Amino acid sequence: xxxxxxxxxxxxxxxxxxxxxxxxxxxxxxxxxxxxxxxxxxxxxxxxxxxxxxxxxxxxxxxxxxxxxxxxxxxxxxxxxxxxxxxxxxxxxxxxxxxxxxxxxxxxxxxxxxxxxxxxxxxxxxxxxxxxxxxxxxxxxxxxxxxxxxxxxxxxxxxxxxxxxxxxxxxxxxxxxxxxxxxxxxxxxxxx
Amino acid sequence: xxxxxxxxxxxxxxxxxxxxxxxxxxxxxxxxxxxxxxxxxxxxxxxxxxxxxxxxxxxxxxxxxxxxxxxxxxxxxxxxxxxxxxxxxxxxxxxxxxxxxxxxxxxxxxxxxxxxxxxxxxxxxxxxxxxxxxxxxxxxxxxxxxxxxxxxxxxxxxxxxxxxxxxxxxxxxxxxxxxxxxxxxxxxxxxxxxxxxxxxxxxxxxxxxxxxxxxxxxxxxxxxxxxxxxxxxxxxxxxxxxxxxxxxxxxxxxxxxxxxxxxxxxxxxxxxxxxxxxxxxxxxxxxxxxxxxxxxxxxxxxxxxxxxxxxxxxxxxxxxxxxxxxxxxxxxxxxxxxxxxxxxxxxxxxxxxxxxxxx
Numbered sequence: 001x002x003x004x005x006x007x008x009x010x011x012x013x014x015x016x017x018x019x020x021x022x023x024x025x026x027x028x029x030x031x032x033x034x035x036x037x038x039x040x041x042x043x044x045x046x047x048x049x050x051x052x053x054x055x056x057x058x059x060x061x062x063x064x065x066x067x068x069x070x071x072x073x074x075x076x077x078x079x080x081x082x083x084x085x086x087x088x089x090x091x092x093x094x095x096x097x098x099x100x101x102x103x104x105x106x107x108x109x110x111x112x113x114x115x116x117x118x119x120x121x122x123x124x125x126x127x128x129x130x131x132x133x134x135x136x137x138x139x140x141x142x143x144x145x146x147x148x149x150x151x152x153x154x155x156x157x158x159x160x161x162x163x164x165x166x167x168x169x170x171x172x173x174x175x176x177x178x179x180x181x182x183x184x185x186x187x188x189x190x191x192x
Numbered sequence: 193x194x195x196x197x198x199x200x201x202x203x204x205x206x207x208x209x210x211x212x213x214x215x216x217x218x219x220x221x222x223x224x225x226x227x228x229x230x231x232x233x234x235x236x237x238x239x240x241x242x243x244x245x246x247x248x249x250x251x252x253x254x255x256x257x258x259x260x261x262x263x264x265x266x267x268x269x270x271x272x273x274x275x276x277x278x279x280x281x282x283x284x285x286x287x288x289x290x291x292x293x294x295x296x297x298x299x300x301x302x303x304x305x306x307x308x309x310x311x312x313x314x315x316x317x318x319x320x321x322x323x324x325x326x327x328x329x330x331x332x333x334x335x336x337x338x339x340x341x342x343x344x345x346x347x348x349x350x351x352x353x354x355x356x357x358x359x360x361x362x363x364x365x366x367x368x369x370x371x372x373x374x375x376x377x378x379x380x381x382x383x384x385x386x387x388x389x390x391x392x393x394x395x396x397x398x399x400x401x402x403x404x405x406x407x408x409x410x411x412x413x414x415x416x417x418x419x420x421x422x423x424x425x426x427x428x429x430x431x432x433x434x435x436x437x438x439x440x441x442x443x444x445x446x447x448x449x450x451x452x453x454x455x456x457x458x459x460x461x462x463x464x465x466x467x468x469x470x471x472x473x474x475x476x477x478x479x480x481x482x483x484x485x486x487x488x489x490x491x492x493x494x495x496x497x498x499x500x501x502x503x504x505x506x507x508x509x510x511x512x513x514x515x516x517x518x519x520x521x522x523x524x525x526x527x528x529x530x531x532x533x534x535x536x537x538x539x540x541x542x543x544x545x546x547x548x549x550x551x
Contacts, residue, residue, distance in 0.1 A: 118521060119518070123514070136382070138383035140382065156510055167379060167380050168369045168378050172298065176300075179300060183296065183297065186318050
């Protein structure tokens with residue numbers, strides 16, 4: 001995917017300031033046959049775009065932005081996506097017990113329940129860079145091993161994906177407080 | 193397998209599924225269950241599976257004692273609770289404190305995070321208005337006397353001590369996630385750790401006529417005489433148990449020579465369950481020697497040895513590329529069964545099933 005288009009497509013808020021566009025970005029925009037020069041100019045001339053758009057969104061400011069996005073989407077090169085199918089032969093869910101510098105230990109449970117739980121030591125290099133910060137004691141992950149077929153070519157794959165666990169929220173604590181108080185009240189009746 | 197006679201005492205120790213489980217037939221078809229574990233082969237709750245096999249009604253279970261709170265030690269507990277409605281439930285006094293109640297409440301519905309059995313236990317007690325009996329050192333939990341077969345039995349808790357309860361509350365408070373504030377980023381949800389060392393476990397003394405059974409749970413030893421085994425030893429309890437369920441998988445952390453001297457008869461019959469998690473194997477060869485030297489006879493529900501994990505050939509090959517070490521958790525499972533008449537001097541009849549061994 002074109003990096004500029006990707007940048008704008010996914011994070012339109014980043015184009016609020018002209019300064020956000022580096023020279024090469026502008027070059028790509030200006031060289032684009034599908035994007036009218038006039039529209040780019042009109043877009044950057046719109047004073048509201050350069051000001052606090054987040055706080056003052058209105059139809060006047062959103063409209064050029066939306067049109068601009070549509071144009072940018074056209075910049076995305078057409079890619080012929082090859083059909084990919086994958087078959088998982090083995091699925092585990094696991095949790096980290098201990099974490100060391102170069103490896104971590106985990107207990108994995110076969111989702112199909114056919115095999116007993118295992119303890120494994122995995123080098124951290126098997127984990128993708130994006131997931132490394134998630135490898136902590138108690139973290140949960142899914143591990144799939146299987147075959148991946150891409151345009152007739154079959155390849156083995158092993159994917160460990162750490163779950164992006166949500167954070168505890170205040171409402172979790174509020175709900176827990178209610179439950180805890182019910183338990184406490186219940187126990188206090190026993191003491192009476 | 194056959195059912196015990198009404199005048200027979202039976203002690204069945206199962207393990208290690210995850211954790212361990214003990215069943216006691218006090219006599220006259222009255223049973224006690226302590227903790228819960230799964231039979232890894234059948235994936236059944238071992239206590240219920242056994243009662244079913246010997247055709248004992250679940251209604252015959254009169255008492256269920258929960259000595260731990262972490263899922264790994266009480267797997268299948270909620271099934272026992274649901275299936276044995278006539279059983280009174282005993283939990284540690286520590287579980288009734290603010291911190292543990294918060295733990296149960298906060299983790300309710302989070303089945304992957306390690307406390308689901310404990311949360312379900314509290315939900316069950318509350319929804320069914322069933323008040324738990326609270327174990328603390330030293331308290332009588334159940335006492336029965338019957339003319340039928342001249343049966344008289346008593347169940348007492350010898351721990352946790354007051355100091356141990358306070359200590360475990362602090363421990364749990366530290367494990368709990370903090371309420372989000374404006375200044376701090378909220379904690380990520382993740383599996384909760386077990387509390388170690390274990391000073392809040394419930395040690396039980398079961399007396400059936402002239403037979404005394406000391407069930408050591410996972411209680412560990414401490415230098416502090418207010419907690420762990422020293423607190424029990426200093427309590428002045430009158431105990432001369434013939435049967436000893438050795439605490440904490442026979443490890444050194446649960447060992448105190450005074451237990452053998454002050455709480456047991458000479459050369460008692462002792463049983464324990466192993467703990468095998470990768471490179472950690474309990475009891476160690478040294479532990480086994482020590483246990484043998486203190487016991488008349490000693491048994492293990494399974495040998496503390498690892499077993500190589502094996503799956504499909506293709507999976508095994510793939511794993512070899514990535515995995516540094518791989519083994520089955522709790523690879524072996526066994527059952528040690530001890531029986532004896534409750535009203536005359538006779539020797540114990542020992543039966544070993546599955547992977548159980550004599551030391």
